[in-house]
Amino acid sequence: MSEAIRKRLRAVGYPGLERNIVDLGLVEAVEVDGKQVRITLDMANEAAFEAIEGAIRDLLKEYSVEVRLKAKPKRSIHYGSTARPNNRAPYAKRTIAITSGKGGVGKSTVSTNLAIALAQQGYRVGLLDADVYGPDIPRMVGLQEERLRWGANDKIIPAENFGIKVMSVGLTTPAPDTPLVWRSSVAVSALVQFLEDVEWGELDFLLIDMPPGTGDIQLTMAQELPLSCGILVTTPQMVAADDVSRAIVMFQEIGVPIGGLIENMSYFLAPDTKKRYYIFGRDGGKGLAARYAIPFLGEIPLEMEIRSLSDEGRPPVAMGQERHKAYYHQIVERLFAALPQLKV
Numbered sequence: 176m177s178e179a180i181r182k183r184l185r186a187v188g189y190p191g192l193e194r195n196i197v198d199l200g201l202v203e204a205v206e207v208d209g210k211q212v213r214i215t216l217d218m219a220n221e222a223a224f225e226a227i228e229g230a231i232r233d234l235l236k237e238y239s240v241e242v243r244l245k246a247k248p249k250r251s252i253h254y255g256s257t258a259r260p261n262n263r264a265p266y267a268k269r270t271i272a273i274t275s276g277k278g279g280v281g282k283s284t285v286s287t288n289l290a291i292a293l294a295q296q297g298y299r300v301g302l303l304d305a306d307v308y309g310p311d312i313p314r315m316v317g318l319q320e321e322r323l324r325w326g327a328n329d330k331i332i333p334a335e336n337f338g339i340k341v342m343s344v345g346l347t348t349p350a351p352d353t354p355l356v357w358r359s360s361v362a363v364s365a366l367v368q369f370l371e372d373v374e375w376g377e378l379d380f381l382l383i384d385m386p387p388g389t390g391d392i393q394l395t396m397a398q399e400l401p402l403s404c405g406i407l408v409t410t411p412q413m414v415a416a417d418d419v420s421r422a423i424v425m426f427q428e429i430g431v432p433i434g435g436l437i438e439n440m441s442y443f444l445a446p447d448t449k450k451r452y453y454i455f456g457r458d459g460g461k462g463l464a465a466r467y468a469i470p471f472l473g474e475i476p477l478e479m480e481i482r483s484l485s486d487e488g489r490p491p492v493a494m495g496q497e498r499h500k501a502y503y504h505q506i507v508e509r510l511f512a513a514l515p516q517l518k519v
């Protein structure tokens with residue numbers, strides 16, 4: 176009986192999406208007792224819950240229906256609470272967090288170009304700039320003059336360029352260089368709003384460019400989303416730094432699979448002679464990946480062109496040389512090889 180009702184629930188769509196609540200995995204339990212039906216939903220968005228509850232009541236008119244939310248373990252800052260994360264982004268089939276121990280290693284550049292590489296392969300991609308204090312993504316994709324727009328039902332419309340949808344605190348401030356003075360709790364709620372109140376549409380991949388380090392925002396993302404994997408970016412100077420190991424251990428402790436490690440600025444590629452200079456030694460990233468038994472996804476050289484194109488809002492994977500495209504597409508290929516379940 177409960178199976179029959181579960182089948183009927185396929186008629187109930189998720190607000191704003193083309194998929195239904197059963198296929199999205201939101202129906203935790205269906206219990207039937209005579210004319211009484213109790214349905215438990217595993218979801219976090221309260222507004223969507225109300226809409227869904229109404230639709231279920233309309234659908235199952237002949238029953239006395241109780242729809243409830245699955246009880247959530249109380250949130251705490253302890254790592255353990257991410258064991259059963261919320262899912263505030265049911266519209267995204269896969270969510271990938273890009274992090275690093277230290278700042279300035281090229282996380283945002285890598286996130287941007289990976290997102291575009293996935294879009295070039297035909298996937299529907301969103302890029303969330305979770306670095307609320309240093310939102311660099313809008314500039315990197317040539318959207319720094321864009322400002323927030325609101326669509327129907329009070330949803331934020333993400334900015335779009337190079338085939339990806341982008342959301343960033345940088346789009347909400349009066350000018351691109353307005354500094355943000357926010358407590359971390361405010362920053363965290365802004366990000367949760369970006370997950371819930373942005374009209375992302377259906378996505379194959381939601382990439383999240385994390386702020387540097389292993390703090391509140393990283394933990395919140397792991398609590399609010401079932402992260403499909405984390406990707407680490409490092410530079411040869413940083414491979415020996417404790418911060419990188421801390422980032423690896425954080426993912427392991429919160430139970431997020433590690434998609435792999437990318438070594439950025441691996442060697443300097445001389446623009447004139449194309450000679451490679453391994454300023455900080457060779458294969459440090461490979462060694463680090465081997466030490467932690469995580470996949471090595473590739474190395475990207477330090478190139479003047481990568482810097483200048485990125486600053487001009489012309490992502491190298493889209494506007495650069497063939498070799499630039501190859502760097503990022505090879506990383507995608509290795510990522511799918513390392514975690515085949517990531518492919519949609």
Ligand SMILES: Nc1ncnc2c1ncn2[C@@H]1O[C@H](COP(=O)(O)OP(=O)(O)OP(=O)(O)O)[C@@H](O)[C@H]1O
Pocket residue numbers: 275277278279280281282283284285306309311386387439440475476477478479481482483485486
């Ligand atoms: N492979 C590269 N070659 C040349 N320049 C690069 C490369 N990767 C990144 N950069 C440049 O280095 C600077 C820092 O990169 P990026 O902003 O991506 O780092 P980040 O880790 O996101 O920094 P933050 O911690 O401040 O967010 C930028 O100016 C970027 O253009």
Ligand SMILES: [Mg+2]
Pocket residue numbers: 282283284306309311
């Ligand atoms: Mg950044």
